[in-house]
Amino acid sequence: MSSSTTEKPHLGGAEVATGRGVTLLEGVRQALWDELESDPSVYLIGQDIGHFGGAFKVTAGLQEQFGDHRVKDTPISESGMIGAAIGASMLGLKVVVEMQFIDFIACGYNQLVNFAALCRYRWGQGVPIVVRGPCGAGVSGSAFHSQCPEAHFMPTPGLKIAFPATAEDAYGLLRTAIQDPDPVLFLEHKFLYRRVRGDLGGPIPFGQAAVRQRGTDLTIITYGATVHTALEAAAALEGHSVEVVDLRTLVPLDEDTVLDSVRRNNKVIVLHETQRNLGPGAELSARIAEKAFEYLDGPVVRVAAPDSPTPYSPTLEKAWLPGVEQVLHAARELLAY
Amino acid sequence: MSSSTTEKPHLGGAEVATGRGVTLLEGVRQALWDELESDPSVYLIGQDIGHFGGAFKVTAGLQEQFGDHRVKDTPISESGMIGAAIGASMLGLKVVVEMQFIDFIACGYNQLVNFAALCRYRWGQGVPIVVRGPCGAGVSGSAFHSQCPEAHFMPTPGLKIAFPATAEDAYGLLRTAIQDPDPVLFLEHKFLYRRVRGDLGGPIPFGQAAVRQRGTDLTIITYGATVHTALEAAAALEGHSVEVVDLRTLVPLDEDTVLDSVRRNNKVIVLHETQRNLGPGAELSARIAEKAFEYLDGPVVRVAAPDSPTPYSPTLEKAWLPGVEQVLHAARELLAY
C-alpha cells in the first residue's frame, strides 16, 4: 500500500467535493506545521515521517523546517512509539504519533487503551497525545490497509476520537486534538486525502457536529468519508429534503445536534464505512431511542459495511463498501415507512 | 489480583444462585478435562497453568493427568501465545490459550483480531483457537484485573464471543468453543467462578439464548454475571412479570429469541457490566429498532457501567457497577412509560 496506489472512486460523493482550496492531506500537514511553529512542546514521531515525509507525504517538509528533534523517525514499534509519547507527555511534550497505516495501531493497542486513556481517572495524570494516521477503504488496500478502527476504540473511557470529512475540519480538528489535554485518536481517510479541498480556518472544538445540509424529511447521521456519500445520496433523492449531519468527533459526541435533527425530521439513517456489528451506528441508534424515542416515525436504520474484512479487488471492494445506492435504498424505504 | 482476593458481593444476584452441583470454575475445568480426554488434538497453553494450575486454579490437575505436552506453561507473551496457537491450529491442533486475566488480551490484540479472525475470509484458512480467561469486576481488581472486553472484540468480523452465566453453560459452551472451526473469545466472569453452581450437561450450541425466566410485562436482555443481577431484580419487581433472556454468546447473536421476546413484551432493558458507550447493549438496541420497531411500547433502555475504568476500593466499585438498584429504577420507569 502506498500513496501512489491506484485509487478507485468507490465512495461516490468524494469527487463531488473537489474544487478550490487545499486538499485534506494539506490541511493535516498545515495543522502539524502551525502547531510545530506555535508550540515548542509539539513533537512528531513515526516511521519514515522525517526526510521521507511519510508513506502519504503528510509530513513532507516538516523535518526540514523544524529539525530532526521535533520531527523524528522511529523503529517499527507501534507500542514503543505510543508508549514513548505517553511518557513524554507526562513531562509536558505534546507528541503526535503517526501510524503509517492506522491498521497497525492494533500493535500499540494496549498502550493506547490501557495506559494513555486510563491515567487521568486512575491517578490524575493527563496524557495529551495524538495518535493519527490514514484509515479507510476505497483504494484497494485489502484487509490491513483499509480499516476504520473507530468502533474498536469508542468503548474505551478516556479516549477521544476525531474523524474529519473536509480539509477545513482536518486542519481545525487536528489543531484542537494536539492542544487537547487528553489522548486523541485522529483518523484521516486516505481516500479523501487528495480528493476533497477547502479553505482552512481556525481550530474547531470537539463535540460540535456540523449540519452539512439542512433538510426536513430525513436525517442522515455520518462522519468521515461517508459524509460525501450522504451528500451525493441527498442530492439524488429528488423531491425529498434530506439533512446531513457530520459528527466530526465520535468522542465526545454532539448529542444536542443529533437529537435536535431527529426531533425535527423524525426519520434517521446512520451511515458509516466501518462494519455494521457494534459499529458507531449502534451507539447512535441506542442513544436516539433512549432520548428521542417518541419523536421517531420509523426505526433508526443503519447503513454500513458488511461484517467481513475489506476485500482487495476493486470489483469486490466496490460491492463491499456502503455506497450511494445502499443509502438511497434505505432512504426510500424509510421515507415510505 | 488472585483467586484469594477478598471478594465482595457487589453483583447482588450471584449469591442467590448458589446451591448444589459444581461451581462455574469447576465447569470450565471439567470442559477442559473432557476435551483433553476425548480429543488428542486439544492442547492448553498459558502462564502458570501447568503444575501450578493457574492463578485461579482453573487448570489444577490437568497437567498431572494429561502431561506437560498437552498442558503447557508459556513465557509472559500474550501475543506470542495467541500467535503460536494460530500457527498450531493450521496444522490441526485445537489450542486453548489462557489469559491469566483477560485484561492482558490487549497485549495480544493484533494476533486475535487481525490474524485469527480474518484468515478464513482472506485465504480460506480456518483458525480454530479459543482464547479464554477470567474477566469482570466485583472483586476489587481495579482497572486492569476487572475488564469485560467483549465490546472491543464484537466489531471484529470472524471472531465468536461466548460469555456464560451458569456452570452448565460454562461447561457446555466451552466444549462447543473448543470444537468450533473458528476462533472464539471465551469470557469467564471471575466473580461467578465460585459463586454459582449447577449440574453439568453436554455441549451447548452457540447462538442459542436461554430464557432464564419467562415473563409478560418486560424483557431484560443480558449475559454473564448480570444475568443474576437481572434475576434478582425480576424477583424484586413484585406485581410485574419480567422475562430474563441470557444471550450466552454475543457472536453469533440469537436474534430470534431476542425479537420473539421483544414482540411479546414490547418493553426492553439491555443490561451489561461493561461500559455503556458502544457496549453490546447498543447493538441490541439498534437491531431491535431495525427489526421490531413497531412492537416497541417504549425505548430500549440500557443499564451498564459508567464510561470510566473500574475503581479499586469496594465502596467505589459498588457504586460503579450496574446493580439491582439501577435495574429496578430503569424497569419501574419503563413499566410506567
Add this chain to the structure above:
Amino acid sequence: MKPLELYRWMVLNRMVEERLVNFYRQSKVVGGLYRSLGQEAISIGTASVLEPQDVVAPLIRNAGVFLMRGYRPRDLFMQYMAKAGSPTGGRDCNTHFGDVQKGVIAPISMLGAMIPVCAGIAWAGREQKKNLVAMTYIGDGGTSTGDFHEGMNLAAVWKLPLVVVGEANQYAYSTPTHSQMAITDLSDRAKAYGMAHATVDGNDVLVVQEAARKAVEYARSGKGPFFLTCETMRMRGHAEHDDARYVPAELFEQWKLKDPLERLKASLKGQEAVLAGIDDEVRELVEAEARIADESPMPDPDFAFGRVFA
C-alpha cells in the same frame, strides 16, 4: 540443489517480477508492487533446502519462495492483478496467499506477526511427529516489533524446529538500519534468546543454501530454533512507486556488483549455452503464464460476501 537448478529458480523469480513491473506500468497491478531484486538468492537458497513436509511463511520479498513451493507464475500475476483466478480469488493482495497443503502460510501485513505463528507451526509439527521445520522471514526493520521478540523467545524456550531468516537489506522503507537498531550485525538479536545464529552473504545463493541447510538440519535435529541473517541490499524502492532517492547512489552501485544472479552465472563459466537455454525456457514460460493471467477475469462482485465463518 544443483547450481543450474538454483539458477533457473533465480531467473524465474527475477523474470516473474520483471513481468510484474510491466503489468504495474500498464496499471494492471492493483496497489503496490514489491520487488526482491538483488535479494533473490535468499528466497531461493533458503527454500531450496526445505522438505515437502516443511512449512514456510514468505513475506512480500519472497516471491521466489512461492514459486519453489509449487505456485505458478500466474498465481503471483493474478494475485497482484486482483483476478478471480488468483489463490485468494481477489480477496487479498500481493503475497498474501497460502495453502497449508503446499506448506505455505499467508502473512498478515503487521510485521513480526509471522514469528509467533511459525513458532506455533513448529510446535504442532513436533507434537504430531511430522519431523517438519517451520521457516519464515523477517526484514531488519521487522525485528524491532514486539512480536519478533515474543515469537523468538518462545521458540527458544520451547526449543522449536523453527528457522527465521533475517533479510538485512540495509533499509526499512526509507529508514536505514542504524535508525532501526543500535547493533550492526542483525544476528545479535538472537543473543537475547540464547538462540543459535549465523550471518552470511545473502547475495551468494550457494552460501545461502549451505547456511540454510545447516540451519534447517540444526532445527530438525531437535537442537532448537536458528536465526540466519542474510546480508543483502534492497535494490529498488520499498515498492515500485518509491524512487528510493534516500539511498546514496554509491550504495546501489557497490551492491550492483554483487548481483546474486550475475555472481552465480560467473561461477558457472563454460555453461553459457545451458544458461541461455534456461533463460529462453523461463522467458517463454513467464510470457505464457502472464498471458493467461492477463486475460483472466476480475472476480464476481458476489465473492465479496460470505466465508467469514465456517
Add this chain to the structure above:
Amino acid sequence: MKPLELYRWMVLNRMVEERLVNFYRQSKVVGGLYRSLGQEAISIGTASVLEPQDVVAPLIRNAGVFLMRGYRPRDLFMQYMAKAGSPTGGRDCNTHFGDVQKGVIAPISMLGAMIPVCAGIAWAGREQKKNLVAMTYIGDGGTSTGDFHEGMNLAAVWKLPLVVVGEANQYAYSTPTHSQMAITDLSDRAKAYGMAHATVDGNDVLVVQEAARKAVEYARSGKGPFFLTCETMRMRGHAEHDDARYVPAELFEQWKLKDPLERLKASLKGQEAVLAGIDDEVRELVEAEARIADESPMPDPDFAFGRVFA
C-alpha cells in the same frame, strides 16, 4: 548514600511490608499483597543514586522506591487498604500510584509497558535539557513481553538516558526463569539492542548502589541507556496468598543466608547500638503511620465518578 542511611531505608522498606502483612492477615488489605522480601537492596540501592530531577517508575516489588521518593508509609498502607486518603483516593491498587512532581510514574499492570513509557520520559527530559535520568524496573518474566523489546530497542537507537533494572528473582509467579527464557544471564537481553549492561549481586545493597551509580552516570552522560541485572530471589510467593510450594525449600534456605538486610548489618560490625536505635525509630514511625492509615475512612462512593477527561 552512607551505609547507615541505606540501612534505615531497607529497614523501613521491610517493616512497612511486614506491617502490611499484619493488615493483610486482618483482611484489611484489599486484594493481593506483593512483597519485596529479600529484594529490598535493589529498590533501595538503585533509588539511592537518583537526583531530584530524575524520574522513576517502580513496580509492585519496589515499595522501597516510593518511600525514597518522598512517599510516607501511610501512603502505601492507604493504597493497599483502598482508603480515601491514599494517593489515588482508592481508585487504583497497591503500587499503582505516582506523581510527576515527585518524579514517580504509576505503572499499569501489563508487564513491559513501563519500558517504552520511561524511554519517552528520558527522551522528553533530554529535549527539555533537564539533565534527568529515567529509571524503571522489570522482572525476569517481564522481559518476555513485546513492550520490553520495543522500549529497549527505541532507547538504544535514540541513545536515551534510561536505566532499566532487571530483577532476576528466579521466578515469574510459579514459572522458573528457565521456562521463561533460554539464557541464564538476564543481561544477555541487552545484547539484542547493543545496550550497555551489567549483572550484579542484587542482595548486597552496597554493590547495587555502586552499580546503579555507574549506570545512572553512564546514562546521564549521554552515552545511552543501561540495563542493570540484579540477581536475587523472591523470598515469598508471588503475592501473600501464594504459598510458593513450587519453590524447592533448599532454594529458600540457600538465599536466606544472603538476606540483604542481614548482610548489610554484618558489614556494620560494632555499630549494633546505632542499628538498634534505627530499628526502634523506624518501628515507631511505621506504627504511627499504620495507625493513621488504619483509622482513615474509605472513599465516598461519589468518588467513583468523573475525572475521566480533563
